[in-house]
Amino acid sequence: MIFGSNHIDLVNGAFWFITGISFLLLALITFLMIFFVFKYNRKKGMKAVNIHGNTKLEILWTVIPVILVMAMFWYGWIGYRDLKNPPKDAMVIKVTAQMWKWTFEYDNGVKADSLYVPVNKAIEVNLHSLDVNHSFFIPAFRFKRDVMPNRNNSIWFLPEQVGRFDIACAEYCGLSHSAMYSKVIVLPQQEFEAWMKAELAKKNSPVAQQSALTDSTKVK
């Protein structure tokens, strides 16, 4: 899988940090269980000892996990913090979800059914739904945001790599939920501008509107 946005490092970092600690703890627990089962097996005929508990140990294995999970919380939080506030120069695109398709509208009125964006430029998407709940999910960029009627969510990202990535709907929305895929197409700045110019021209000549659509599907 190709990764291509600014969120990736922090998300992956938090994920592997938590997964790593979890794996170590799981290995420890599993090892001890198996080890004890063999070492203190009844077949060996050893007498059991009643140990009622050990307060120091209890405190130890309460405090250490608390510290660990607080670290996990912090790591998760710093990766999320930046997601909230888009930079001021972000390019704003309106995303409309409906059963079961996505529409992307640029501030100059150009509409497309794939999300064309220039590389290395902050993109803010404003999410609107016409019917039920959807969720705007770009797995390669490591984020999603629910799209709900009567509630204007938004999210931003910075595509750092040219390429095409899947957009999926992640909130169950009925019959063709699983077919509600689109693409985010990250283009070099010039190519994006050329695309936008062509789209604008098509938009202004209504005859060509139909071919604009077929064009964008061809690119897909």
Add this chain to the structure above:
Amino acid sequence: MHNNGHSVSYLDYKGKHSGIFAWILSTDHKRIDLLYLMASLLFFAVGVTFGFLMRLELIAPGKTIMDAQTYNSFFTLHGIIMIFLFVIPGLPAVFGNFFLPILIGAKDVAFPRINLLSWWLYILGALLAVISVFLPGGPADTGWTFYIPYSIRSTTNVMPALMAAFILGFSSILTGLNFIVTIHRMRAPGMTFFRMPLFAWSLYATAWVQILATPIIGITLLLVSIERAFGVGLFDPALGGDPVLYQHLFWIYSHPAVYIMILPAMGVISEIIPVFSHRTIFGYKFIAFSSLAIALFGSMVWAHHMFTVGMSETAQIIFSLLTFLVAIPSAIKIFNWVATLYKGSISTDAPLLYALGFIFLFSIGGFTGLIQGALSVNMHIHDTSFIVAHFHYVMFGGTGFGIFAAMHYWFPKMFGKMYNMKTAKTGFWFLFVGFNTLYFPMFVMGWLGMPRRYYDYLPEFHIYHLVSTIGSWILIVGLIIMFTNFYKALRSKTSYTAINPWGGETLEWTIQNKPSLENFEVIPTITAGPYEYKDNEENLMKEDS
């Protein structure tokens, strides 16, 4: 105190009614338990069938055996049946009903007739769920979460499904109410709170959650029904309602409900580990209080199901923080269980295998829960098959294996028969391997971006889906082995009379197999904690002298 098995067992006594009425009108907690057991196993079989068919559909991309609408109804029914009809009643109503009174030295629960009423409500709810499948319009396709606005737009039979969940909620409330009063009022002389077996503690904590959280889902589902029927606008965004508020209310119950499902299973594990280690439990009070802590913190983390809906930043931080904290009491339990194995005298019979399986699988479920609690990671894996895997590791690997452990542990006591130990262990290994093959690939898929509730998928996910489907077959073989083993034992003519096969120290092991109507001939007087293996100390002393 010991009796030698001459009393008429609860299976055989003659009451006011005869035939089937001697069962469905009986107020004896043990008979009600069997009613629950049979009904919930039936629904488990139905739920498994739906799950199996869904996995079969997903064996390859595109349509294989069913269309999308059927698939959507299947995962809805799978969820509703498994959660409301199997996992929630699975331990409290089935094993809690049978063993809670016995464990605390009581003859029955506090309100036997209300106990019977809960079973009837359970059956009524189940019937409604069944009816919703066959009415014109087709079974509900909203997912078990009934998210607004889809659930008020869908033209399928959402109403009966909502009503079913509503009524099942009340069944669960009444069980919880009964247990709290039973524990407060009916403990045998000398049975202080801190001499109660840990299963009773876990049921106590569960019961509080049942009573306090369930009404919220009751009213929420009722409001959705009213919304569908009259269009009052309370949740409908078209009329100004807030779909996020619906999610809040739904999860205020449904997150604690997860603890309703898992806490009693933890209680079972706390019973099994000391018995098969033949020593006292490590950190009794810590385990007991961690149950209460889980119930408390568990009621305060609901919105971690909603990190992607766009809540306020404060709410995101608070709920993420609390989510991490709720892991602590569970961790304490796991550490104490492992410590209980230390310097024990461990016999690896089937119940212990299931208990250890529980610890392993539940740990994975718990750890992957931490991964989702991290805000930034949650943005990525929320609503993907990662969640599906996590949920099944907790609910099936946890509660499911807990229920299987309880079945193997208490089977001889309940039925006076013994299953084949070797087959039971074989069954365990099939279940364990099948389970991991089925669900582990979902973690990987989810991380790679496979959304959940998908009828179809991109070709890059094919291999994971294929492995997962094969896992489901292994798992089902395991289930067949396990249940055939039980069935054979039940049908066998030789009855099992050893009243304490595992060497347990709790009260159920002092009474006859197939307990009598009254459980105890004479109500016992309790003088020590539940897992005091006195012979350990005596033997030590003998060795010393």
Add this chain to the structure above:
Amino acid sequence: MSSIAEHTVEHIHRDDVGSRLGMWLFLFTELVLFGGMFLVYAVYRFTYPHEFHVAAKELNTSVGALNTIILLTSSLTIVLSIIAIRKNNKFLSVFFQIFTMVLAFGFLINKYFEWNIKIHHGIFPGSEILLAKGNGEILFFGLYYVMTGLHALHVGIGMLLIEVMTGLTIKGRINSTNYVRLEAAGLYWHLVDIIWIFLFPLFYLIT
């Protein structure tokens, strides 16, 4: 080995404290049930303070106040009926129970007329007049109908419950030594009252 029959006799024992404990736990579920709706109310009130203010003007404070007085008084009469039975005054107890039911009936009649007037004015869920108003007002009336409706349903259930108790009292099955069932019914009735104590200011007094 003793026979089962002996045990069954021994088994029939009464635990009044346990019964009351159970009743209280049941009341909590009712409380949380309404609590869920109060949560909904709180959120929408917070979101649409002005619209709620305007919408509440449609409600008649005197009718609400009258119903408050009726319910508080019925709470008194049910408590008095318990004291009467404890003092072994069966007649007075039955009198107070019937009095309670009459008051409850009065509450429902009052409610009926109140709703009726609203509906005549065209204010009910889905009506054109209501849909023409703002979202906040739609929500206010949605909540008003659902919450007071569910409360009225509880008043009705409470009436039935008290009626059963009256029957038992007359038959002598509720008497000066065994009145826990009447107490339980009373507890239920008081809860219905408490919920109204909150509904009243939240709907009628925010004008």
Add this chain to the structure above:
Amino acid sequence: MSGEHLEITVEHKPTYGFYILIWLVLMMLTGVTVAVAGINFGNITIATALTIAIIKSYLVLTFFMHLKTETATFKIFVGVALLFLLISIALLFSDYSFL
């Protein structure tokens, strides 16, 4: 232990007069809350109305519902139930009030 608090609930002599007094106080509070609602205190109006409602329900709980003479268990139970509602409201508003 289970039997300990069995019959401790003291059979203190109940009087009609006492409950009628409580009822009079409740009536009075109803009058006050209606009267106060007429005056526009702004935001305090809601607070006053709710405070009076809380006092009224406290009276009903304590005296009409005999919570005063019940054992500690009952009181703790009521506390737990109210705590649950309180937590729910507080956490729910951590979302709504900071939006």
